[in-house]
Amino acid sequence: MGEKVVQQIRRSTVLVAVLVLFWWLSTYNSLVERFYSGKLFPVFAIVGQSITAWIPFSLGDCLYLLGILVFLVFLITIVVNLFRKNYSTALVRALKALNMVFVLMVCFYLFWGMNYFRLPLEKRMGLQMEIGESCELLEVTALCIERANSFRKQLKETDLQISNEAIFLKAQNLIASNSTLQPYIFSYLPTIKSPITNLQVNYTGVAGYFNPFTQEAQVNTSMPIFSKPFTACHELGHQAGIGFEDEANLIGFILCTESKDLLFQYAAYYNAVFMLLNQLAFQDRDAYFNMLKLIDPAVLNDAKEEEAYWRRFDGVLTHASSKFYNEYLQLNNQPEGLKRYSRMTKLLIAWKRKIAADF
Template identity: 30%
Template sequence: MSKHFKTLIALSIIPQIILVKIIGLFPNLVESYYSSGIYPVISKIARYIFGWIPFSVGDIIYTLAILLLIRFIIRRLPGLLKKPLQLLRELLVVISVLYALFHLLWGFNYYRLPLHEKLNLSEQYTQEELYNYTKYLIEKSNSIHRELNPDSTALIKIPYSRNEIYQMSLEGYQNLASQYPNLQIETQSIKTSLYSTGLSFMGYGGYLNPFTNEAQVNGLQINYRYPVVSCHEQAHQIGYSAENEANFIGFLAATNSSDLYFQYSGYLYVMRYALAAVKRNSPEQFEILKKQVYPGIIKNYIEVDTFWKKYQTKAEPLFKKTFNSFLKANNQTKGIKSYSYVVALLVNYHKANDGKKQ
């Protein structure tokens, strides 16, 4: 590659950033031409290419990239430090190429039309609506727990392997597709991440590889969370980049499964967000509601907390801060807090559907 061509690629990062920001001002166009047009084709092709491979190709690529970076540092960095402009050009070439690939293969979904607008749902809810919805979640979760185990104090364990859970996650999406065709998943590409230990230390249940479109799941997390986390990562996979939207769609997919364990995983996942929202606004109401939750469900929550505490390190806040900055840079103004903004979608979707099963 000639020096002149490298310089052009390096400098392209500036117009790229400007172009992305301009495109982001037109969410309807992004929704129509990218998220509902180009992207589904890209995603489907990627799932066909990588979905059948039993291990994470994306994680292998990341590993090779790290090794190449180490090789570059050892062999070329000492010489390039004497030529700072040349070093800057080399770095900008890599950044420019990755920036372009990221947005073309997945990243433009950050600028699509917000889901609440597509579903004609309000962004606001009253405290009474939140309280009533949380009561509904508690009743529903208790009911499913009772069906799985008549002992209200029992800890629920899912009797399926991870691969069985990945395959079973399709059913919820297939059931949803009759009402929302854009949520159809025909070809799966969901893997257990090779970096599950690292994800645990960083505090993440999974992630989507934007370059291979593989949905990656943390293989060390607590058993009952696998169904809803799998569904969450697949929501990212089909183009819903916002964390609150992926939480919402992942919940819908899990609870639209005919399997009670999937439903249990989905309801417990969002009930925790709802209870947290109640607690922020009314600690007294929270205490009242908390007493209505089955002891077995509380044990499942404690099991999750214990797991994350085991992997908690002083570096975790740095990882969360970095991801927070990444989200804010990609059109999620609330950053990592956007995970919890799923409550507004849940409350208003439930209200719009007259409290029927989602």
């Protein structure tokens, strides 16, 4: 066995040992909460956001593209060396590529990814998650429909013509100044950016995403405007150390409802309504159809517009992206996969319980 092969194997061993250490730590939520999310993650958040907040474009997108190109080069060189029967060189290249993957995994969990294993937000906020009666689901759904209808009627055409930059700025100011959430999140320089291009984002069916390597939150700026405020606040929740998707949804809801902006308030209840209805359709089909009758036609038209928008890009890439992300979530302490998003309905009901009349 060549010296270069042995050297790469040694590096692999060290990197795997570090990943095993992360895995061991992930089994102790209280340790993750106290030492990682409470002390180490804020350091990486401060450093990362201090660097990238002032860059006007998505640095993370550029790095992703560069990473894809690098791995393509490695793949080509491996295939070429195998074809030429340079097996030792091909093995070294393959081990280098594997080690690059291990390095990226270490960086992912070190910079942000361990937040997937912190104490659940429901415990930190003291939320009672036991929901024994369906009447609570009906009550919250009806309330959210009423609020969505009301805010939609108050929206003027000028409210729907607000720029992406203005939406981003309002969302950033909301999370920076929100006293309700400050004990549960770490917000330093909240920043939202547009993707370098929305085209690939549309075809993967993504409304927004967070880059854990560069601490950047991105929002798809070409989707219908009534979803942008909620998505922006959701991604800022991830940037602030919230890992679970349902928890980021709750963060987005709280931020939007505490805004004085009509579009933000509408976005909160609009998104909540259809998450709640999905849960209701699963539990009680008759109640689901009865609730649909309560929704204002303008709100339903917004939902149809959004559905039509995403349908334009539905295809092989969308389904492949969904499958990949579903498995990614399952690997990171969310066994429900993409269904984790809909768990926000339980958090929403528990949140209403806690704040009662202020909901």
